[in-house]
Amino acid sequence: MEAQALKQALDELPRVSLVNEPTPLEPLPRLSAELNRPCYIKRDDGIGPAMGGNKARKLEYLLADALQKGYKKVATYGGLQSNHARLTAAAARKFGLEAHLFYFEPRPETLKGNLLINQLLGAQMHFIPYVGGGRRSLSAADFLVHQLASLHIGRHYFIPVGGRSVLGSLGYVRAALELHQQATAAGLENAWVIVAAGTGGTLAGLWAGFTWLGSPLRLMGIDVGALWKDFPRSIAHLATRLSARLKLPHKFAANEVPLIESEYATPAYGMPSKAGNHALQLLARLEGILLDPIYTGKAFAAMLDLVAKGRLGTQEPLIFLHTGGLPALFAFEDTVYSTP
Numbered sequence: 001m002e003a004q005a006l007k008q009a010l011d012e013l014p015r016v017s018l019v020n021e022p023t024p025l026e027p028l029p030r031l032s033a034e035l036n037r038p039c040y041i042k043r044d045d046g047i048g049p050a051m052g053g054n055k056a057r058k059l060e061y062l063l064a065d066a067l068q069k070g071y072k073k074v075a076t077y078g079g080l081q082s083n084h085a086r087l088t089a090a091a092a093r094k095f096g097l098e099a100h101l102f103y104f105e106p107r108p109e110t111l112k113g114n115l116l117i118n119q120l121l122g123a124q125m126h127f128i129p130y131v132g133g134g135r136r137s138l139s140a141a142d143f144l145v146h147q148l149a150s151l152h153i154g155r156h157y158f159i160p161v162g163g164r165s166v167l168g169s170l171g172y173v174r175a176a177l178e179l180h181q182q183a184t185a186a187g188l189e190n191a192w193v194i195v196a197a198g199t200g201g202t203l204a205g206l207w208a209g210f211t212w213l214g215s216p217l218r219l220m221g222i223d224v225g226a227l228w229k230d231f232p233r234s235i236a237h238l239a240t241r242l243s244a245r246l247k248l249p250h251k252f253a254a255n256e257v258p259l260i261e262s263e264y265a266t267p268a269y270g271m272p273s274k275a276g277n278h279a280l281q282l283l284a285r286l287e288g289i290l291l292d293p294i295y296t297g298k299a300f301a302a303m304l305d306l307v308a309k310g311r312l313g314t315q316e317p318l319i320f321l322h323t324g325g326l327p328a329l330f331a332f333e334d335t336v337y338s339t340p
Helices: 003-011 029-035 055-068 083-094 114-121 138-153 166-185 201-213 231-245 274-287 296-308 326-330
Strands: 025-027 039-043 073-077 098-103 124-127 192-197 218-223 318-322
Touching: 003 166, 003 201, 025 166, 029 039, 029 274, 055 083, 055 166, 073 083, 073 138, 083 098, 083 114, 083 326, 098 138, 114 124, 114 326, 166 201, 166 231, 166 318, 192 201, 192 296, 201 218, 201 231, 218 296, 274 296, 296 318
Parallel strands: 039 318, 073 098, 098 124, 192 218, 192 318
Antiparallel strands: 025 039
């Protein structure tokens, strides 16, 4: 479809302003020389309030809905260093809303990283240790937390984990259009686009957007959590629901989801990896750009490994989508700053 038609469909939906568009698409000359191929970075790390990040794109649509419906409180949940929870708290404050953040772990003795910022924002943090194991579906997890939040705080606007919903993922349909136009202008039509996948909402939005546009950009999501049951199926289902919401019918199939599942998620969700720490130090020392140890560090390490194994071709440009997460650097100083 024409880019203008997609933009018009998106512009017809209520949205608050949190993002200065477009975010930069920057060349990485020293990394390009290191990998012997053109490398770029899409800077979604600096958008939105309180040290920013990609969730700002999702919250533009979600908070517009909350405000339109007259809610005074918002609630969401995530891991202890959830960037989504921090950005939800900050964006809620911007629009005069009370933010409640749920965590299923004991309250740490010292609040670091994203948790410290949440405290500065005056967010209400609820630490409720969860005893259990194994993967659960995203829909089941959201339902349980919504019920729990209702018991604790009463009437509220519930935002699914990671802002992963039809409304939230519209933000990354919009980003797909933006990146497609930037890549076309730069002559990068055949580039690989690499992005971390935590809940899959960002990946679903990009996948749907690129598909509708007929974009030659090749998308690859890197699972950094290995948290969810039927993860590809849930991403395909979300992309299909996005199609229905924008009246652009398309059936997305689970076996076509551009995702590498579990392979690069070790040691666990919310925990840095040795490869991720090495990768974030490499980019910092080559280009002066900081990644985080939970999401983007792992995804960047995966990209480097895929390049080394020839799984991303040989000459095609690489675009790494930087989704943010800087505050987590200050929560893992014992592991992140070791000499590689």
